[in-house]
Amino acid sequence: MPASRLRVAGALCLAVLTITSCKKNFENINTDPVGIADKELISDYNDLKFFFQMEQRSVVNFSGGGDPNSYQVQQNLNADNFSGYFMSPTPFNGGNNNLNYFMVQGWNGEAFKVGYLNIMANVRKLKNNGIDQTYPSVWAVSQLIKVTAMSRITDIYGPIPYSTVGLKVNNPYDSQKDIYYSFFTELDDAQKKINDFVTAGKTLPFNFSDFDLVYNGNLATWLKYANSLRLRLALRLVKVDPAKAQLEGEKAMNPANGGLLTTAADNMAVKVLGVGFSNPLVFISQDWGDTRMNASIESYLSGYADPRLGKYFDKATDKVAAGQYKGIRIGTSIASKDDYIGYSGLNVKDGTPTFSKSSAVQLMTAAEVYFLRAEAALRGWANAGGSAQSLYESGISTSFQQYGLGDASTYFNNATNVPAAYSDPRNAVNNAPSPTSITVKWDNGATNEQKLERIITQKWIAVFPEGQEAWSEFRRTGYPKLFPVVQNNSSGTVNTAVQIRRLPFPQNERNTNSTELDKGIQLLGGPDNGGTRLWWDVAKPNF
Template sequence: MKKLIYLITMVFAISACTTDFEETNTNPYQLSGKSLQEDFNHVGAFYPSMLSQIFGNQIDHNLTNVTFSQHLATPTPFVGGVNNTTFYIRWNGYWAREYDNVMAPAEQVIEIAQEGGYTVFVEWANLIKIISMSRVTTYYGPIIYTNYGSTENALYDDEETLYTAFFVDLDRIIAEFKANSDYPGLKNFDASFDGDVSKWARYANSLRLQLAMRISKVAPAMAKAEGEKALADSAGLIESNDDNFNISLYGAKFHPAQIAFEWGDTRMSATMESILIGYKDNRIEKFFSPVEDMSLVSDHPDWPYKGIRNGAEIVAKDDRLSFSTLNPEFNEPAKVTKRKVMSADEVHFLKAEAALREWAGSGGAAMAQTHYEAGVRASFALWGAGGVDDYLADNTSLPIDYNDPVAPGTVNDFTNQITNTVAWDESASNEVKLEKIITQKWIAAYTNEMEAWVDYRRTGYPKLPPVYQNSSNSDWGVVPAGESIKRMPFVQTEREGNATGVADATQKLGGPDEINTRLWWDTGAPNF
């Protein structure tokens, strides 16, 4: 009984607020004591709450992976301009969000589901744990997964152990879903796939392919085996936008829109401006709003969009509030009701890279172009953008140089370093082809930037400009000039409450607990 009361409390708890940084999550599943015993409510009601926590708020999402991947940038000089965006860590909250709001309730609900024999619910919770932890590890490296809940001061998994555990768990999860594809129990709690277990199996298989590609340079044999398993599995992959995995916002506003329109703390990035305008990419109007002041875009008036350089030198917030914000539809909860976690474009790009790497089931190198172009087409279709045929045929356009019209002289300006066009060139090297794939994958990742930050660290693509203001120092580790942040440091609550675990994790990290220490899969070695 105490477990059940705890779970009910977890579902409806409101996260503690921090001024200007927290979002409030609402849950439409209002339960009475009677209904808890009907229609799987006593287990199922907790899943929307867990899923709603996968994306972080401003602290642990917008001011970390979103800015590190250079999709959005801030006009606000937080803490005098010395903050996460300039590589001095002020906020580091994703660990607590995921362990408190996903791992803890998942473990509790798994216990209840196991006691009742609800095996599909058990594996659904286990999948949600992998979704969460596979993202958390991209921040920190070693994390607590296999030892979670086992001791007061749990030891972290090294990353090889962690990914091995993910793959073993996915074997069991996918097998359970495939064996119970017509199971009706999830429907009332599943705003992503309306209770279709076969679609959850398809997503789990696609997640396997994503994780396999992530480790392709550091553990090529394991990556190939797991990637080929995903490509061959009868569950299939997400290859149509109809099968995309989205998480419902449960009536809340898309959080980056709140940051942009209510707080004025985020805008289009200069890198997005450079790449989208240079490539004549019609998705730009679906992503962002044009500026009203045409003096800001005198260098490209036909494309009236202006971004902010990531890690810019910023004096006052008001200086750049007139730069391009998000498309206003993002600010309408009735129109934007969900946020993508994995879409068909990403899977096609994964298959394109798998083809370059000659993984069985990908079609081999000869199919890389087919998968690449399918990825671009899927993204254009998802956003309702036109002109994809001309876009894919363009073998001359390149990203443009960036000029900050507010800053004096050349402050915040950068010269584009990308020399690769959109059009596929079958005679090009695998390195050139990979750059095309990852650059398009980066664009398509808009609104779910986590893997874009992973790919940039893993492959070096796209060729992003360095931050203009690098405030890193010995407090959190120095990022050399021209380089980018590699990870987030372990959180202070763990340093204080689990010092033994953090010390062990630092050994497993293979370097100091600093922001310039590479994660396991970020080898810095050649891509081929």
């Protein structure tokens, strides 16, 4: 086989991410997370396109061959449920699994593995081939993708190897503070490279739109995304590092730096293109029937009479709830998949379906950015571009526009409706009262804490179905108020009322990098279990 074919064949195992032998035989990330460091690896534009798109696809964990198993264990059976969006009707592992805090070791390492074998490995391939020097604007976009992906990984585990990945055999762990500071530095570098490229009027010797699965090669929109990502990460730090949070947040919102995402056309979503690729969440819901509506999002959307309910979910087909929108409470005891599979799934069939296997996978919306700005305004930061109320209402309106729902003023002026109590027609043990009395309408006389609850609750609704970000913001702020697990099988490591805060480190790290892992756990500041808070997850009021 020619050397070039060998290189592509090796890369293809990364492309399919988790199917068959690739999943069973993945290399130890500590021996060589890069895999191949050959300077001749990227020999033409097609090679460059391949590895660049690999990095983009890996952020949302696309799988090849129509088998999104990796996404399922990385996110859907973790953050998507912890965020209050979804719950599985399938009693995995005999009913003892992450959804009732019995942490399944084989699930907990998937995000870690993908972060290094599919994100950091492809970044290192590009770096080793000098892309940062020959095509700095392409490298800049690669850095934005890297920060997007690795911010999700550190927000799952806490301290992780970052600064020396690809440079050492046994990778030391960095503190989460150092990792976040690195993110901001990398965003600075990426934005400068994009600005320098555009200002100089340079062009690439290939059509970058053919490479780019998000913005079709539009560097100006990538710059807006970079600012929006910076604002998201800045607000994550408000309770633990407020000065740094404000500094970075105000930089992100400064119009001189390129602007922010403002319309649905700006949404950061990775397109599903190519044979064997499909939207993994849709596949899991439609083909496997392994994910259904969570009781928490049913409570909010039905209580608020939110028209996005029918955009997000199909009506139940189960005889006890047929024609209704019905979710499953997290931690519900499920004997058989048949018990709850007829509850509401993702909207793939009712009316005009919102989601299909070809739907782009959404990572950030313009609506989210308005809510980020609303919180910044509430905190008195400069450059927010409006009052907390006006930005809050713009966030709702932009979300409505994204789903073709027209004017949102009736909705955001509703001062009466509150989230509904939850009733499970199959088992009253799962019933729960309304989680909060917060309404949609802005109230200037409310406390800052109440105003923040409104902002985060509506942001949570607009961010759907991106469960990783929703879970992170729930942990940071405590909002929206989510139903706790019905059953807690954590043996006391996770407090039912506080809810789960992180995933334990993967067993592979214990097997292959134990000395550095022990140092990482020291940086974590608590035991390696689901109840330990991350650096930015501080147990104190938001104001």
